[in-house]
Amino acid sequence: MSDKVARAALTYLAEPGDPWLAALVGEYGAPRTVAAIRDGRFPAGAHVPDAATRAMKRWRLRLAELPPADDLAALAARGYQLICPGDPRWPAGLADLGDAQPYALWARGAVTDLAAVTRRSVAIVGSRAATAYGSYVAAEIAASVAARGWTVISGGAYGIDGCAHRGTLSVSGVTVAVMACGVDRPYPAGHRDLLDAVATRGAVISEWPPGRPVARLRFLVRNRVIAALASGTLVVEAGQRSGALNTARHASDLGRPLMAVPGPVTSDLSAGCHSLIRQWGGTLVTNADEVIERLSAGSPGGRDAEAPGRGPVPGAIPAATSPRNLRGRADLARDALDLEAATVLDALPAKGAGLPTAQVAVRAGLEPKVVLAKLALLRVYDLAERTDGGWRARRG
Amino acid sequence: MSDKVARAALTYLAEPGDPWLAALVGEYGAPRTVAAIRDGRFPAGAHVPDAATRAMKRWRLRLAELPPADDLAALAARGYQLICPGDPRWPAGLADLGDAQPYALWARGAVTDLAAVTRRSVAIVGSRAATAYGSYVAAEIAASVAARGWTVISGGAYGIDGCAHRGTLSVSGVTVAVMACGVDRPYPAGHRDLLDAVATRGAVISEWPPGRPVARLRFLVRNRVIAALASGTLVVEAGQRSGALNTARHASDLGRPLMAVPGPVTSDLSAGCHSLIRQWGGTLVTNADEVIERLSAGSPGGRDAEAPGRGPVPGAIPAATSPRNLRGRADLARDALDLEAATVLDALPAKGAGLPTAQVAVRAGLEPKVVLAKLALLRVYDLAERTDGGWRARRG
Numbered sequence: 139m140s141d142k143v144a145r146a147a148l149t150y151l152a153e154p155g156d157p158w159l160a161a162l163v164g165e166y167g168a169p170r171t172v173a174a175i176r177d178g179r180f181p182a183g184a185h186v187p188d189a190a191t192r193a194m195k196r197w198r199l200r201l202a203e204l205p206p207a208d209d210l211a212a213l214a215a216r217g218y219q220l221i222c223p224g225d226p227r228w229p230a231g232l233a234d235l236g237d238a239q240p241y242a243l244w245a246r247g248a249v250t251d252l253a254a255v256t257r258r259s260v261a262i263v264g265s266r267a268a269t270a271y272g273s274y275v276a277a278e279i280a281a282s283v284a285a286r287g288w289t290v291i292s293g294g295a296y297g298i299d300g301c302a303h304r305g306t307l308s309v310s311g312v313t314v315a316v317m318a319c320g321v322d323r324p325y326p327a328g329h330r331d332l333l334d335a336v337a338t339r340g341a342v343i344s345e346w347p348p349g350r351p352v353a354r355l356r357f358l359v360r361n362r363v364i365a366a367l368a369s370g371t372l373v374v375e376a377g378q379r380s381g382a383l384n385t386a387r388h389a390s391d392l393g394r395p396l397m398a399v400p401g402p403v404t405s406d407l408s409a410g411c412h413s414l415i416r417q418w419g420g421t422l423v424t425n426a427d428e429v430i431e432r433l434s435a436g437s438p439g440g441r442d443a444e445a446p447g448r449g450p451v452p453g454a455i456p457a458a459t460s461p462r463n464l465r466g467r468a469d470l471a472r473d474a475l476d477l478e479a480a481t482v483l484d485a486l487p488a489k490g491a492g493l494p495t496a497q498v499a500v501r502a503g504l505e506p507k508v509v510l511a512k513l514a515l516l517r518v519y520d521l522a523e524r525t526d527g528g529w530r531a532r533r534g
Numbered sequence: 535m536s537d538k539v540a541r542a543a544l545t546y547l548a549e550p551g552d553p554w555l556a557a558l559v560g561e562y563g564a565p566r567t568v569a570a571i572r573d574g575r576f577p578a579g580a581h582v583p584d585a586a587t588r589a590m591k592r593w594r595l596r597l598a599e600l601p602p603a604d605d606l607a608a609l610a611a612r613g614y615q616l617i618c619p620g621d622p623r624w625p626a627g628l629a630d631l632g633d634a635q636p637y638a639l640w641a642r643g644a645v646t647d648l649a650a651v652t653r654r655s656v657a658i659v660g661s662r663a664a665t666a667y668g669s670y671v672a673a674e675i676a677a678s679v680a681a682r683g684w685t686v687i688s689g690g691a692y693g694i695d696g697c698a699h700r701g702t703l704s705v706s707g708v709t710v711a712v713m714a715c716g717v718d719r720p721y722p723a724g725h726r727d728l729l730d731a732v733a734t735r736g737a738v739i740s741e742w743p744p745g746r747p748v749a750r751l752r753f754l755v756r757n758r759v760i761a762a763l764a765s766g767t768l769v770v771e772a773g774q775r776s777g778a779l780n781t782a783r784h785a786s787d788l789g790r791p792l793m794a795v796p797g798p799v800t801s802d803l804s805a806g807c808h809s810l811i812r813q814w815g816g817t818l819v820t821n822a823d824e825v826i827e828r829l830s831a832g833s834p835g836g837r838d839a840e841a842p843g844r845g846p847v848p849g850a851i852p853a854a855t856s857p858r859n860l861r862g863r864a865d866l867a868r869d870a871l872d873l874e875a876a877t878v879l880d881a882l883p884a885k886g887a888g889l890p891t892a893q894v895a896v897r898a899g900l901e902p903k904v905v906l907a908k909l910a911l912l913r914v915y916d917l918a919e920r921t922d923g924g925w926r927a928r929r930g
Contacts, residue, residue: 271798400796400808402667403820412796415811415818422811422818424799 143207144168145222145242146347150204151175151197154345154359155238158193163241176201189511218321218348219245227251231366234392238362240345246321247337252367255312255340259289260429261368261389263382264298264375265407272298272375272407275399277305279372282426284311288433289340291316291368293360294333296326298374298382303336310339316364317344318356325352358520361385370395370433372423376410383410384520386418395432396420478504482512483521483531492525539603540564541618541638542743546600547571547593550741550755551634554589559637572597585907614717614744615641617648625652627762630788634758636741642717643733648763651708651736655685656825657764657785659778660694660771661803668694668771668803671795673701675768678822680707684829685736687712687764689756690729692722694770694778699732706735712760713740714752721748754916757781766791766829768819772806779806780916782814791828792816874900878908879917879927888921 139147145168152159162171166181175197180186205213214220221227222242229252232239249255262280264272276298280290284306292299294315306313313336317325321342324330333342345363346356361381365371365388373396376382389396398420401408414420421432485501487493495513499506513529516522523532535543541564548555558567562577571593576582601609610616617623618638625648628635645651658676660668672694676686680702688695690711702709709732713721717738720726729738741759742752757777761767761784769792772778785792794816797804810816817828881897883889891909895902909925912918919928 271800275799399799400804400811400818401799402797403671403795404667408796409820412818412820415796416820416824422796422808424805424808424812428812 139169139172139207141168141224142220142222142242143210144172146210146220147172147204148241149244149345149347151200152193152241153356154240155362156193157237158190159197159241160237160239164237168241213348217246219250221245221250221252227253229253229256229367231256231368231392232363235362235366240363243343243345244321244347245341245343247341248339249312249314249341252314252341252343255289255314256291256367256369258287258433259291259314259368260433261291261364261371261385262298262302262374263292263364263371263385264373265377265380265382265410266295266297266299267407268297268301268375269401269405269407271401271405272399273301276301276374277308279374279399279426279429280305280313281309281311283429284313285309286426286430288430289314291364293318293357293364293385294325294329294336294342296328300329300332302374303332307335307339313340314367315340315342316360316367317342317352318346318360319352320344320346320348320350322348323351357381358384362388365389365392365394368394370397370429372397372399372429373411373414373420374399375401375405375407376414377406378409378413380410383414386414386420387520390418390420397423397429397432399423478508479512479515482509483516486516486522486529486531488531490530491527492523492530494528498529535565535568535603537564537620538616538618538638539606540568542606542616543568543600544637545640545741545743547596548589548637549752550636551758552589553633554586555593555637556633556635560633564637609744613642615646617641617646623647623649625649625763627652627764627788628759631758631762636759639739639741640717640743641737641739643737643739644735645708645710645737648710648737648739651685651710652687652763652765654683654829655687655710655764656829657687657760657767657781658694658698658770659688659760659767659781660769661773661776661778661806662691662693662695663803664693664697664771665797665801665803667797667801668795669697672697672770673704675770675795675822675825676701676709677705677707679825680709681705682822682826684826685710687760689714689753689760689781690721690725690732690738692724694772696725696728698770699728703731703735709736710763711736711738712756712763713738713748714742714756715748716740716742716744716746718744719747753777754780758784761785761788761790764790766793766825768793768795768825769807769810769816770795771797771801771803772810773802774805774809776806779810782810782816783916786814786816793819793825793828795819874904875908875911878905879912882912882918882925882927884927886926887923888919888926890924894925 148168170181174181178198220242227250260283262276264276280302284290290302290306290311290313292302292315294317303313303315315333315336319325321344324333336342361384364385371386371389371394373382373386386396398411398414400411400422415422423429423432481502481504485498495506495510499509502509513522521532522529544564566577570577574594616638623646656679658672660672676698680686686698686702686709688698688711690713699709699711711729711732715721717740720729732738757780760781767782767785767790769778769782782792794807794810796807796818811818819825819828877898877900881894891902891906895905898905909918917928918925
């Protein structure tokens with residue numbers, strides 16, 4: 139089995155960013171990892187904690203969904219490309235995600251050299267329920283940066299995302315839609331034609347295999363890829379609880395330039411943008427010139443000499459893990475979307491100093507050991523954070 | 535002649551901020567300075583350059599306007615108070631203006647203890663041609679800060695200024711209007727009732743004596759007093775050439791907190807606010823809480839530990855000058871409002887590295903010696919700035 143076929147298989151078997159899987163692939167490579175899952179046995183010599191054993195059970199549940207190798211060839215023939223780490227077309231920025239780097243990216247469209255098109259790129263994201271103002275500004279800035287050769291990356295959603303893609307297409311620019319489902323699925327349904335147009339001029343890409351539907355947590359997992367692909371992220375309109383702020387946080391954690399468009403203080407949909415500027419160090423930008431200035435040469439006025447280069451903030455991204463460390467990371471088990479994780483999330487306070495794990499367990503009605511595992515999962519998904527006092531929910 | 539009567543006389547004789555007059559008053563006191571002007575002779579022993587001699591001629595032109603001492607008493611009886619440096623009611627913040635501190639302030643209204651009412655105060659300023667959005671936000675923030683005991687200072691103009699005053703009055707708060715004309719003159723005429731209402735709850739104040747009309751440069755001169763009186767300055771709406779930016783620059787030069795309300799990037803009247811945030815280090819604020827937070831405890835997020843206290847940025851304000859230094863400051867002659875100064879201003883480039891004085895002289899068709907004097911004047915009025923290459927017009 140080639141590395142590429144094995145990585146395709148991994149996109150079917152596991153959710154993106156699974157640290158157990160990353161550890162196995164890092165140590166044994168993708169083909170041996172897939173073989174291990176098929177056989178239901180970890181490679182000889184690996185120290186395997188209980189949590190990894192549970193992960194193995196999850197992965198095997200999806201063995202039935204795994205298409206045979208010739209089906210993968212058929213997918214390629216239908217225009218669904220698979221781009222893998224190590225391929226010269228693999229975007230350099232994704233390496234900053236460390237363990238959370240995608241196993242591979244499925245792509246549909248005219249552009250498959252993702253390394254080339256993301257080298258000078260900006261993520262333009264924002265609220266689905268955008269106002270006329272935000273819609274106008276998103277399209278205008280996207281068109282202007284695209285006309286100067288910058289690629290516009292967004293999430294394909296209604297509202298700001300859609301305007302960013304459309305604005306880019308209006309000047310025949312290159313735009314990339316990063317999906318939270320298979321690249322063959324038109325999501326949202328009303329954007330079927332838009333996504334086809336994006337594919338014509340650029341690419342529709344995804345960590346999930348063709349056919350895979352969206353799920354709530356997949357949008358959050360997807361956002362880290364938008365932030366890591368782009369040279370910087372611009373939020374045009376976002377409420378205080380908008381998913382666009384999750385993308386912004388990833389950009390910030392990755393040390394990439396973070397920008398926001400201001401708006402009326404009387405508009406709830408500008409409140410998130412104003413918070414980015416006030417509290418997250420985001421740069422206020424009012425037009426494409428200022429976006430490009432920020433991406434090209436640090437912040438305006440020369441007060442911030444920081445180079446725009448890639449590279450994670452030290453400590454922000456977990457270092458690569460090998461199976462040798464599995465035992466030490468037994469608390470990092472993850473199982474996206476399950477009932478227990480949701481129950482733990484509901485039990486967390488949204489404000490204040492946080493709750494100790496034991497109290498979270500009482501509120502959730504779950505064993506402390508399970509709660510600890512779910513908290514770790516929620517943290518990976520950026521839904522919970524550690525505090526001096528314990529754990530607290532984090533604005534998604 | 536008492537110091538107070540002498541200072542009243544000075545407000546009639548000279549324009550505010552005249553460095554020659556400040557030097558004389560600093561050395562000999564106000565009474566001897568007035569006597570010297572009456573006699574047309576500098577005190578014995580003073581080294582007097584040509585420019586100071588010209589200033590003496592200007593001051594004496596206004597001797598005819600000087601009311602006798604009993605007229606000053608009559609003004610006081612009619613409710614026009616005079617507050618002078620040294621009076622416990624004199625606002626401490628004005629001392630940061632150094633040489634440019636007012637000779638005295640005329641006040642009309644219920645409040646004469648300007649020291650007390652400006653201790654916790656915010657200047658709320660902005661464009662005359664405000665939008666509905668800016669008008670709403672100015673009134674709303676003014677009302678909220680005033681309801682919590684903060685004094686609102688503004689310039690009494692149409693637009694944002696008027697909304698700031700009215701918003702304060704709507705919660706029976708204290709507001710101060712700083713005029714660019716005598717406190718008895720309703721300027722603008724449409725604000726006659728508003729200014730009377732301001733006087734009822736607070737004060738209408740001015741550096742110019744009763745009866746004195748407005749003049750274009752007086753607004754700019756007045757702005758430094760607004761900035762110096764207030765604990766901090768908030769710009770609600772301002773175009774890129776708005777006079778409110780002049781007030782903002784004074785606040786910045788004085789080291790006071792500078793804040794701006796964002797707005798649509800599609801609105802010319804928010805462009806100045808966005809520049810303040812992007813290029814001048816102004817804090818983006820969206821409501822009264824954030825204004826008070828900035829005034830009380832440095833910038834949000836704890837990133838800026840700077841105390842909100844008063845005090846000039848080192849070097850930003852010229853040190854006090856005594857007549858001993860007059861000779862060294864012969865290039866600082868000023869003669870507001872004259873044709874020559876306006877001609878020099880027109881000859882200055884608005885962008886680029888600036889023009890050497892000799893070239894400015896050619897463009898202006900004036901003697902280099904005259905140009906030098908006018909440039910110095912324009913600089914005092916914040917209309918021109920020195921560059922490495924010479925001189926450049928400065929956004930007023």
